[in-house]
Amino acid sequence: MKTKSVKTVLPNLDLPESDKGYFCDARPEAVEPVKGIWENFLNWARANSLWILGFGTGCGAIELRPLMTSRYDMYRFGIQPRPTPRQSGLFVIGGYASVKTLKRIVRSYEQMQGPKFVLGLGSCTVNGGMYWDSYNTINRLDQYIPVDVYIAGCMPRPEALLAGIKTLQKQIMAGEAEGANDYARNFDWYKANQKKIIKDWNMPDYNW
């Protein structure tokens, strides 16, 4: 029997009553890919036109800059930086994510339009790295947002970053990079993890 999908509304409990009207309270929904040649073609386009969000979230962001230079030249692969999350498709988390930054990471990630991809750069995103017992950084990034590719190292060189992006491109073309849909399906789990860490939650539950 077909179940009728019911659009549930997010409570936005942490927002003051006066601010609730300013924000959207709809839940994110998973959008199933269309199967077949058409989706393969679209995935090819997505893989060859990755726009990186220009938001350096940690010390690893310094490795993003050389990619634009003539030595590494990421434009060859159709990659370019984009200053606004609305137009970006790839979020590179550059190393450690402090609790304060995590809040901005979540906001930026949610403002990106799907399908969107996340690349964890450096050991700090894998297990906390040298900050694993720090009081104000998170350890595993994929507890908070879905991650497609991790690049271990402290710091990984720009070559490693390019190799990571190539791996991501292969994943996208194989139709395996469905992070945005995973996020929508496991939304409550991700949100609970995020709220466990971010204490001053003064934003809507989903930043449209």
Next chain:
Amino acid sequence: MTLWGQIGAAALSIFIFTNFGFLLMGSMAQIRARVQGRIGQPVYQPYIDVIKNNARRTAIYHGVMFYLGSVFRLAGGLGTFLFIPVVLGSPLFANFSFSGDVFLVMYFIFFGQLGMALGAGQSGHPYSPIGVSRGLAQMTAFELPFSLAVIALALKHHSLSITTIVQAQQGGIANWTMVTNPLAVIAAVIAFLGMSMHNPFSVVIAPQEIPIGPPTEYQSSLLGMLQTNRAIFNAAKLVLYVNLFFGGASAADGIIYSLFDALLPMVPVWLGVISGVITMMVKSFLLYFVTVFVGVSFPRFRTEQSIRYFLLVPTLIGLAGLILARI
């Protein structure tokens, strides 16, 4: 030609020149990359970007005006293109040109920007209105030398019809406006640098300054529409400039056609038309190359510097061009 025939012909010329615009953007990006010592993106990268943006699975809307902003922008680009004859003497590439079309085209160049300004305003992002105010201020400034150059042409040819102006320039380089009134052309080409918004006049999009100005909140298919417009609008402006100042393209006097000069009676009509289209593309490419050449050589002006520059140097040159046209 019947109305349906005209619509079909217009659709064909839009299709050809949209693709030309995309390839122009791609090839110029590669030229810029070579200047910087990079390999650069593939020539067909603009196509992939448009497909990618249209293939986004989610999109957000900020209201009716936000939605209409990109529609107006595209309408502005199409409107500009549709009233310019592309190849003189070919009904297929005449579009909907008529006497007095140069005024309508100048209005359409403004129209898209105004529509975008309204849409960007509703997006609510603080950088959008900053970009819009910069854009409108700069546009008003470069409109002055451009208008002076067009008025100089209208005075000289006693006509506001692009077809008449192109007709008057036929018969060799000596008849081009570039030679008959170089001052007006210099003023207009400087205005073109501002119109194409490359460095040093890239104050509207201004990366690293106001991220990307008006389209900050535009995404998904709305951004795809803006990118498509960029290709059409670029092509339309180039075709307009080549028509007004660089002799246009004629179905009877094109590059390929001149190769077959001896065989003139035997050359079929369609070859003349193709020759005209190719002539137009070559001239447009060279004209666009000027903006890229200037763009890679100079850093960005600040907004007030840009406006002061337009109101001083090219305006004075444009006035001198006006006087030259009356002599």
